[in-house]
Amino acid sequence: MAVALVTDSSACLDPAEAERRGIDVAPLHVLRDGRDYREGVDVMPEDLAGATTAGASPAELRGVYGHALERSEGDGVVAVHISRPLSGTWEAARNAAKDFGGRVRIVDSRSTAMGLGFAVLAAADESARGADLDAVYEVAVDSAARSRCFIVVDSLENLRRGGRIGTAAALLGTALSIKPVLHLHEGRLVVREKTRTATKARTKMLDAAVDAAGDPDPAARTRSRPVDLAVHHFRSPDVAESVAQRLGTMIETADGVRVTEFDAVLGVHVGPGAIGVVVSPRVQEREETEGFSTGSH
Incomplete structure (x- = not known):
C-alpha cells in the first residue's frame, strides 16, 4: 500500500x-x-x-x-x-x-x-x-x-503556570511590562527578543521569519528558497490576517500563507491574543539544489 x-x-x-x-x-x-x-x-x-x-x-x-x-x-x-x-x-x-x-x-x-x-x-x-x-x-x-516557530503572547502567565517557560522569563512580561518574542529552540520555548509593545514584538517576529526563510549559510544567503508559511492565533483572527498579509509580501517565495487557530491544548498555554508564525523551507527543492543530506533525531 x-x-x-x-x-x-x-x-x-x-x-x-x-x-x-x-x-x-x-x-x-x-x-x-x-x-x-x-x-x-x-x-x-x-x-x-x-x-x-x-x-x-x-x-x-x-x-x-x-x-x-x-x-x-x-x-x-x-x-x-x-x-x-x-x-x-x-x-x-x-x-x-x-x-x-x-x-x-x-x-x-x-x-x-x-x-x-x-x-x-x-x-x-x-x-x-x-x-x-x-x-x-x-x-x-x-x-x-528546518522549521522555525516564533510566537508573541499577550501574557506569559499561562505559559509559566503550565511549566512551558521559566519563572524568570515570565517576570519579563509582568513586573517589567516587556513583550518578548518567543521561539522554539531545541524543542523548548525560550525568549528570543524583548520589546516594549505588542506591535513592536510582532514586527520583530516578522523580521525573524524573513531571516528564517533565507539560506542559513551567509555565503549563499538568498530569498529564493521556496518555503511554507503559517500564521497561528488564539481567538485573534483579525490580527492574524493582518500579520499574514504582511508576511506574504515580505517572503515572496511562499505559495500563500496558511492562517489557522491554535488548537485548544496549545491555547490553554499561550492564551487569548497569541500570534505565532511558522517558517518551513521545503525539503525537496533544498535537496535537489544543494545536495542536503538528512539527519535523525
Whole structure:
C-alpha cells in the first residue's frame, strides 16, 4: 500500500486535509472542571481559564498506530509528534511503538503547530511518491529540523503556570511590562527578543521569519528558497490576517500563507491574543539544489 502517517492534534492540521492526505491524528487532552476533553473529538469549553492539558496515552496511541499500520498493509507507520520537552506524548509514543516490532517509527519534531504539521505533510508527500519507511522517516526528520516557530503572547502567565517557560522569563512580561518574542529552540520555548509593545514584538517576529526563510549559510544567503508559511492565533483572527498579509509580501517565495487557530491544548498555554508564525523551507527543492543530506533525531 504506502507508509502511513500519524501525528497529534497539536499539529493544527485541518481535519478535512488530514483525512484527504491519509494522516491519522491522535487527540491531546484539555482537562477542566473534572472533565476530560479530547481535541478534535469532543466539543471544547468556550472558557479555558483554569484548564490544564495532557498528552495522548500509550493506549490511545497503540490504537491509532494499529489502525494506521493496518491501513498501510504492512508498509509501516511514521508518527511525528509534538516536541518532547513540551508534552509527555513523545514518551507515550515511544512506549506504544514497542508493540509493533519496528514497523512504527517515532519522530520528535521538536516543534508544534505547523512546525509539526508541515513535517507531517512533507512526509505524506514522500509516502505518496512510493518511498519506503526509512525514506519517509528521514523526510519527516529533515522537514521538522528546518522549521522555525516564533510566537508573541499577550501574557506569559499561562505559559509559566503550565511549566512551558521559566519563572524568570515570565517576570519579563509582568513586573517589567516587556513583550518578548518567543521561539522554539531545541524543542523548548525560550525568549528570543524583548520589546516594549505588542506591535513592536510582532514586527520583530516578522523580521525573524524573513531571516528564517533565507539560506542559513551567509555565503549563499538568498530569498529564493521556496518555503511554507503559517500564521497561528488564539481567538485573534483579525490580527492574524493582518500579520499574514504582511508576511506574504515580505517572503515572496511562499505559495500563500496558511492562517489557522491554535488548537485548544496549545491555547490553554499561550492564551487569548497569541500570534505565532511558522517558517518551513521545503525539503525537496533544498535537496535537489544543494545536495542536503538528512539527519535523525
